[in-house]
Amino acid sequence: MMQCTAVALLPPPDHLVALAPPGQRPETGHVLCELGGDHDDRHAALLWDEGGRPGSGVWVRWKGSGLATLAPLPWCPALDPRNDACELFAAHPSAHSWLVTDPTDDAVTRLLVDHHPGLFPEFRGGDAGREGDQDGTGGRS
Incomplete structure (x- = not known):
C-alpha cells in the first residue's frame, strides 16, 4: 500500500x-x-x-x-x-x-539500482521492489 x-x-x-x-x-x-x-x-x-x-x-x-x-x-x-x-x-x-510503501524511497531505490546494479544483488532483473516485499513485510526492517 x-x-x-x-x-x-x-x-x-x-x-x-x-x-x-x-x-x-x-x-x-x-x-x-x-x-x-x-x-x-x-x-x-x-x-x-x-x-x-x-x-x-x-x-x-x-x-x-x-x-x-x-x-x-x-x-x-x-x-x-x-x-x-x-x-x-x-x-x-x-x-x-x-x-x-514510501513512493519517494521506492523511486530513489529504482534510480540507484539502475545506475549501480552491483550494489543491490537483492533486486533481480532490474526489479526495484524492496527485498522485504517478498515476505509481505513491505520491505520495512
Missing part, C-alpha cells in the same frame, strides 16, 4: 520566533503524513520520540488544511513476522508501517 501524500505546513512556535535574532525569523517547516493511503481524514507524522516510553512519541495530527495539533501517543504494539515493531502510534487508522 502506498503512503499518504498529504503535507502540512507548521509555522514556528511563538516562543521560537521571540528568541530569534532580529530580521531572522525561523521558517515554516513541513511534515509528510506517515500513514497508509487508506486512512481516515486525519493525517499524522512523528515529530520526535522521548525514549520509547508509553506515550513518548510526539505526533502532529491534522485534517485537510486545518490547524495541526501535537499529541503524545503510545506506540503501536503490533509486531511483524520478523519481530519488528510497527513504527506508528497505537490504534492508527491504516495498515501497519511495514505494509506502507
